[in-house]
Amino acid sequence: MPTLGWIKETVEDRQAEREPIPTPKPPSPVRCPECGATVEPGELAAHLSLRHPVARPLLVLAGHAAPSQLVLRETPSEEAIAVANCTAITLFSDGGEPIETDLDGLASALSAEQGHFVIELVNARASDSASVSAIYRINIRVADAAELGEVDREFADRLALDAVNLAAIRAFADACAPLATAADYTDALANYVTGVLAKDQDPATGVTIEFSAFKERFQKALWVLSEYPGRRLPRVVCAAVRMNINDFRRGLPRSGVESLDACAEFLTGLAKQESPVHRPVLPPGDAHAAACPVDRATYEILEIFSRLHDGVLSDQVLDRLRSCAEASTFSPYDRVKCRALLASRYLSIGDTRAAIEPLQALEHDPVFTAWATGALAESGRDG
Numbered sequence: 001m002p003t004l005g006w007i008k009e010t011v012e013d014r015q016a017e018r019e020p021i022p023t024p025k026p027p028s029p030v031r032c033p034e035c036g037a038t039v040e041p042g043e044l045a046a047h048l049s050l051r052h053p054v055a056r057p058l059l060v061l062a063g064h065a066a067p068s069q070l071v072l073r074e075t076p077s078e079e080a081i082a083v084a085n086c087t088a089i090t091l092f093s094d095g096g097e098p099i100e101t102d103l104d105g106l107a108s109a110l111s112a113e114q115g116h117f118v119i120e121l122v123n124a125r126a127s128d129s130a131s132v133s134a135i136y137r138i139n140i141r142v143a144d145a146a147e148l149g150e151v152d153r154e155f156a157d158r159l160a161l162d163a164v165n166l167a168a169i170r171a172f173a174d175a176c177a178p179l180a181t182a183a184d185y186t187d188a189l190a191n192y193v194t195g196v197l198a199k200d201q202d203p204a205t206g207v208t209i210e211f212s213a214f215k216e217r218f219q220k221a222l223w224v225l226s227e228y229p230g231r232r233l234p235r236v237v238c239a240a241v242r243m244n245i246n247d248f249r250r251g252l253p254r255s256g257v258e259s260l261d262a263c264a265e266f267l268t269g270l271a272k273q274e275s276p277v278h279r280p281v282l283p284p285g286d287a288h289a290a291a292c293p294v295d296r297a298t299y300e301i302l303e304i305f306s307r308l309h310d311g312v313l314s315d316q317v318l319d320r321l322r323s324c325a326e327a328s329t330f331s332p333y334d335r336v337k338c339r340a341l342l343a344s345r346y347l348s349i350g351d352t353r354a355a356i357e358p359l360q361a362l363e364h365d366p367v368f369t370a371w372a373t374g375a376l377a378e379s380g381r382d383g
């Protein structure tokens with residue numbers, strides 16, 4: 001039986017009856033809006049992020065990139081404030097409404113007012129929506145210069161003494177309590193002297209905190225006082241603190257106290273492997289006026305340092321230095337300083353054999369490792 005049947009179309013036949021499938025035109029290259037280079041259309045995003053990454057916006061204070069949080073103890077000048085890689089600035093000051101501003105607005109706000117500022121910097125790329133932002137929190141707490149001067153005078157009267165004690169620190173804090181704008185400054189100085197008492201552990205001073213607490217007290221003092229580079233007393237205290245914690249790798253700012261500066265300079269030279277020359281210096285007690293108290297170990301080290309170049313006393317001084325290098329009343333930092341001075345003294349008088357022991361003890365010290373390792377290698381070749 002014949003059958004009538006539908007002619008089975010092939011898929012191709014059916015397709016042929018419809019619109020032909022539009023074959024896409026080969027895409028034409030596009031121009032990069034940033035550099036004008038021609039790139040394949042699908043590649044533009046990759047090209048933009050690879051060739052024109054959006055840089056993080058930066059707040060620049062006095063020529064340095066600012067950390068994301070900081071306390072300023074001095075009002076910055078308008079000229080000291082700058083931004084980089086920044087297309088928009090939003091300023092939040094002390095709980096107020098956010099203000100969209102520009103560099104001039106930011107600079108005049110920061111240089112005019114004290115208080116707490118949050119600054120949002122945005123760097124947006126014009127050609128697409130990519131952007132990077134950075135938040136800065138800045139606390140501007142400027143002490144009154146007259147009040148700082150008053151604190152310095154109270155410090156000189158009450159604490160720049162040989163026989164300083166806990167009662168004197170309390171009296172200093174009480175006397176400075178009305179000087180409200182200098183409260184952080186007063187606290188920092190009190191922390192430093194408390195650290196000195198902790199380090200000395202002399203029961204006669206009324207010290208109540210333990211030896212190991214000295215480091216934290218000194219650090220607290222350093223954080224605040226290093227913000228006052230223009231004042232003499234903070235410079236001395238900061239130099240004494242940095243000497244205490246062997247902060248020699250970046251070089252110490254000069255304090256104006258000769259024995260402290262000379263010793264710090266010499267140890268910094270060793271740490272940086274610069275073959276420092278031991279220059280003659282007066283003992284620390286021979287200064288014209290007492291600047292600030294130091295702990296006994298630091299005083300002893302400065303004393304020894306001032307006599308190290310003295311050829312006649314050399315043996316006696318080396319004996320003292322040797323016993324200080326092992327003294328249990330010294331902090332590990334102080335023993336390290338003594339070993340460094342001892343080894344460098346032996347090396348300078350040509351006694352390489354005697355230098356080996358203190359050098360070996362310094363091989364793994366974070367500050368003096370490079371110098372000690374180099375000196376040991378050299379003495380191995382010589383010996």
Ligand SMILES: [Zn+2]
Binds near residue numbers: 036047051052
């Ligand atoms: Zn480009």
